[in-house]
């Protein structure tokens with residue numbers, strides 16, 4: 001297939017690496033000439049540049065993945081529309097769906113929303129890696145275009161993704177629980193540690209931090225722009241989960257203050273059992 005990737009960063013670059021290794025022709029587009037040159041050098045695109053006119057987008061393209069930051073997805077699609085052949089399928093990888101899918105469908109008839117649940121704390125083309133999507137859930141938000149959906153399903157499966165389908169609204173509510181809330185819980189953890197007033201204790205804590213702190217602080221120490229855009233574009237669902245989290249935390253504080261150790265352990269046991277369905281399908 002002839003595939004375009006716009007926004008050559010962690011997600012776009014990683015997708016390019018996998019799609020090219022499967023034999024697809026990939027053109028890449030990004031604002032910076034350095035990003036584009038690096039993407040070609042590392043094998044994430046066959047050709048890349050900042051200008052769609054120079055990439056022969058119109059005669060070549062079957063599918064375009066828009067992999068820019070969330071706020072740039074709709075403006076990027078609007079700029080691309082004059083160059084796309086009518087049959088081209090367009091999708092995105094943005095971490096929110098309702099705010100993107102509705103305007104994107106108005107701009108392009110063959111648009112299907114997407115979101116691979118994969119990533120790490122790095123960003124930019126240098127962070128791109130092969131197999132990033134292997135065994136990771138990948139959400140598609142079906143439209144009436146069954147053929148476009150089937151093409152995207154098969155492309156994501158070919159790079160190892162486990163495809164799930166749901167509405168943009170359901171995606172945003174579910175992703176608030178397992179992705180956006182954890183970012184703000186994790187960043188609050190780091191912020192709380194910064195409240196330690198005694199420099200000696202703060203330094204000691206840094207020296208003592210090990211795998212538990214590394215795991216619980218990972219998503220809070222990731223891409224700040226991505227975290228801000230999650231909050232901005234999924235504000236309602238994120239606030240619902242944060243308020244629930246606040247209530248749960250308040251109950252935990254009350255149990256510890258009252259010395260209700262049995263109740264506390266019962267909650268910890270319940271959590272130990274409840275965690276498994278969320279993470280059992282994941283490979284490390």
Ligand code: NAP
Nearest residue numbers: 007008009010011030031032035070072094095119123124
């Ligand atoms: P990233 O590493 O920062 O890559 C984004 C790329 O887009 C950059 O390399 C940048 O290259 C280009 N770009 C930046 N601003 C732009 C703009 N205003 N207009 C056009 N291009 C722009 O980010 P990412 O982590 O790959 O995230 C990209 C998308 O994937 C986001 O929509 C995010 O919600 C989604 N996502 C991220 C993760 C994750 O964990 N990171 C997971 C799933 C989905 P140039 O500077 O060369 O243009």
